[in-house]
Amino acid sequence: MLGMENDFASGIPFTRDSTKAIILDMFAAGTDTSSIVSEWAMSELVRHPEVMEKVQKEIREIAGSRQIIKENDTEEMRYLKAVIKETLRLHPPAPLLTPRKSIEKVQMHGYDIPAKTTILINAFAIGRDRLWWEDPNKFWPE
Incomplete structure (x- = not known):
């Protein structure tokens, strides 16, 4: 994109402001879809407390007493992954x-x-x- 700035050979004016707007749109789109999926997942967990209990138990077993979950911890969180996939099935962003x-x-x-x-x-x-x-x-x- 940066290489296209001020290159008017294509006949399409592509300025620094155009680049900023496109990058901002890309970040906003990614943030919006992530937050939508998170909201739907939380909604389903609230509506299904038995599922929430299973997710909490899995996280506690894997993370132990640590307050922060490490990225490699998520590889073991099979039930949490299933909850996320089920959320995406029912509520695709x-x-x-x-x-x-x-x-x-x-x-x-x-x-x-x-x-x-x-x-x-x-x-x-x-x-x-x-x-x-x-x-x-x-x-x-x-």
Whole structure:
């Protein structure tokens, strides 16, 4: 990006302010999605105290008396990882994934998709599809 600043050969003015704005947007987007996932995880833990107790027990067993959890501690926290994955399944921070274009004509589940068709993937719907999940709306990290 920095190499593009003040290079007007492309016909697109790209200034220092443009660079700052894009970088700020990137940080804000990352912060926003992380906080959304954290909020949903906490919401699910409050609604499911038995799950919260299991997570607390796992953390206490692994961290022991230390007040700070080390990065390598998280490798052992399998139940906590399951809680995070289950939170992401039910509450994806970006329900529609990055659009894709089909490279060639393809048929999928009885639908003809022409080449160069923009395809949107609905992560929210996938995470709640009864075809793949026994009780798709249930928060169940196990």
